[in-house]
Amino acid sequence: MLVEARILAGEVAILDGLSLTFSAGPPTVLIGPNGAGKTTLLRAAMGLLPLTSGRVTWGGREQAAPDRRAILFQRPAMLRRSAAGNVRYALAAAGVPRAQRAARIEELLALVGLEKFAARPARRLSGGEQQRLALARALARNPALLLLDEPAASLDPAATKAIEDIVRAVAARGVKVVMSTHDLGQAKRLAGDVVLLHRGRLLEHTPAAQFFAQPRTQEARKFIAGELLV
Amino acid sequence: MPGDVSAFDLVLSGDPGLYAIVRLSLLVSLSAVLFAALIGVPAGALLALTRFRGREAVIVVLNAMMGLPPVVVGLAIFLLLSRSGPLGSWGLLFTPQAMVIAQTVLVAPIIAALTRQTIEDLWVEYREELAAMNIGPARRVATLVWDARFSLVTALLAGFGRAAAEVGAIIVVGGNIEGFTRTMTTAIALETSKGDLPLAIGLGIVLISIVILINALAWGARRAGERYAG
Numbered sequence: 001m002l003v004e005a006r007i008l009a010g011e012v013a014i015l016d017g018l019s020l021t022f023s024a025g026p027p028t029v030l031i032g033p034n035g036a037g038k039t040t041l042l043r044a045a046m047g048l049l050p051l052t053s054g055r056v057t058w059g060g061r062e063q064a065a066p067d068r069r070a071i072l073f074q075r076p077a078m079l080r081r082s083a084a085g086n087v088r089y090a091l092a093a094a095g096v097p098r099a100q101r102a103a104r105i106e107e108l109l110a111l112v113g114l115e116k117f118a119a120r121p122a123r124r125l126s127g128g129e130q131q132r133l134a135l136a137r138a139l140a141r142n143p144a145l146l147l148l149d150e151p152a153a154s155l156d157p158a159a160t161k162a163i164e165d166i167v168r169a170v171a172a173r174g175v176k177v178v179m180s181t182h183d184l185g186q187a188k189r190l191a192g193d194v195v196l197l198h199r200g201r202l203l204e205h206t207p208a209a210q211f212f213a214q215p216r217t218q219e220a221r222k223f224i225a226g227e228l229l230v
Numbered sequence: 231m232p233g234d235v236s237a238f239d240l241v242l243s244g245d246p247g248l249y250a251i252v253r254l255s256l257l258v259s260l261s262a263v264l265f266a267a268l269i270g271v272p273a274g275a276l277l278a279l280t281r282f283r284g285r286e287a288v289i290v291v292l293n294a295m296m297g298l299p300p301v302v303v304g305l306a307i308f309l310l311l312s313r314s315g316p317l318g319s320w321g322l323l324f325t326p327q328a329m330v331i332a333q334t335v336l337v338a339p340i341i342a343a344l345t346r347q348t349i350e351d352l353w354v355e356y357r358e359e360l361a362a363m364n365i366g367p368a369r370r371v372a373t374l375v376w377d378a379r380f381s382l383v384t385a386l387l388a389g390f391g392r393a394a395a396e397v398g399a400i401i402v403v404g405g406n407i408e409g410f411t412r413t414m415t416t417a418i419a420l421e422t423s424k425g426d427l428p429l430a431i432g433l434g435i436v437l438i439s440i441v442i443l444i445n446a447l448a449w450g451a452r453r454a455g456e457r458y459a460g
């Protein structure tokens with residue numbers, strides 16, 4: 001849960017007075033125009049950005065951030081290793097015993113459809129393949145909270161469907177997924193609840209069905225209708 | 231030109247005096263690069279990954295030290311090792327060890343400065359991913375040095391090129407004693423001034439060939455490595 005979170009870059013607030021609770025259940029989907037603050041919110045939830053004011057609490061306690069958090073960045077960086085090497089590194093970092101790593105690597109690469117590329121240098125993979133590899137790396141941490149920043153942004157329809165299936169499967173196992181997207185169809189397909197951000201402020205946080213049927217705010221109506229939010 | 235013919239004759243006939251000179255040159259320069267790497271790589275990595283007051287100044291000075299005049303380094307080491315100097319009791323002046331020390335001092339800043347740049351660039355790329363994987367400081371350094379290893383070869387090569395080519399430092403602290411501290415560069419300087427051009431030219435050919443050979447080997451190693459790790 002974020003309470004009155006505020007993040008300043010110099011004088012400018014990139015997140016402002018934002019309070020938000022992620023409750024267990026189906027994925028929470030963040031939407032909003034470019035620069036709304038989706039990435040900033042996800043990075044703050046991952047603990048990568050200090051809040052200027054406000055606080056982040058986990059189950060009521062401020063300190064006990066779950067260790068088992070993972071994030072898929074909007075533009076993931078590939079380690080200069082093979083695809084399998086990237087996953088192996090994440091497994092090692094998560095403390096998975098050496099003896100179990102090979103089997104997990106195979107399993108994770110198959111899950112994201114990259115089993116044929118295990119030995120390929122990760123930086124030689126295509127953009128979409130890199131994104132799927134980064135998802136495998138995030139899943140290697142066996143997270144309780146999985147943050148995904150536009151996980152399907154550069155994927156073809158088949159890969160997008162594969163990612164959505166993975167998200168559903170992971171969420172069904174009890175993993176809390178919080179993801180951003182610009183694809184309203186995807187939001188409809190996956191979201192339990194929708195968060196609409198605009199200029200660092202939270203405009204709306206409602207159950208998905210309600211969000212798409214009866215948006216509360218003028219901006220949400222515009223956004224769903226595909227109008228420009230300025 | 232008759233000089234050329236006798237230079238090649240000298241090289242091809244395997245003149246023992248010439249080979250002793252070549253052997254010592256390689257031994258001194260390669261030892262210096264080894265010691266400089268042991269100092270420069272950790273120092274460069276540390277400088278890349280820590281933030282402290284005056285860091286920028288340290289970087290500027292370090293970069294400037296890449297261009298230290300060899301003769302001045304030789305002079306400084308000479309003063310340290312001379313009988314009345316602080317390390318005079320070691321009795322190292324005019325020995326190959328003194329030459330290794332002088333070249334280490336000359337090469338370490340080059341390796342440190344290039345390592346700093348390489349590791350810092352890679353860190354900018356890896357930073358958030360490593361933070362998201364909860365990688366501690368020790369493992370971070372290990373990861374960055376390992377993943378940058380093929381680029382670091384270039385730093386070592388630059389150091390070797392500098393050591394193999396310089397004459398000012400080793401002639402001051404080594405004294406160019408025949409059969410003991412005479413190297414290719416000091417011999418070339420001496421023979422040229424004495425007018426024995428065939429030997430000078432022969433040594434020049436050998437020196438350039440060795441530098442090209444070592445660069446070719448390192449280049450091949452780097453290409454092979456990149457093919458494997460991206």
Ligand SMILES: Nc1ncnc2c1ncn2[C@@H]1O[C@H](COP(=O)(O)OP(=O)(O)OP(=O)(O)O)[C@@H](O)[C@H]1O
Nearest residue numbers: 009010014032033034035036037038039040041074
């Ligand atoms: N380090 C920073 N310094 C200054 N401004 C920043 C910084 N990081 C982000 N911003 C600004 O904060 C705003 C929100 O950025 P953020 O990346 O969170 O947007 P986003 O919702 O993820 O957008 P997109 O849909 O384009 O990914 C943007 O206007 C951005 O320029």
Ligand SMILES: [Mg+2]
Nearest residue numbers: 038039074149
């Ligand atoms: Mg973003």
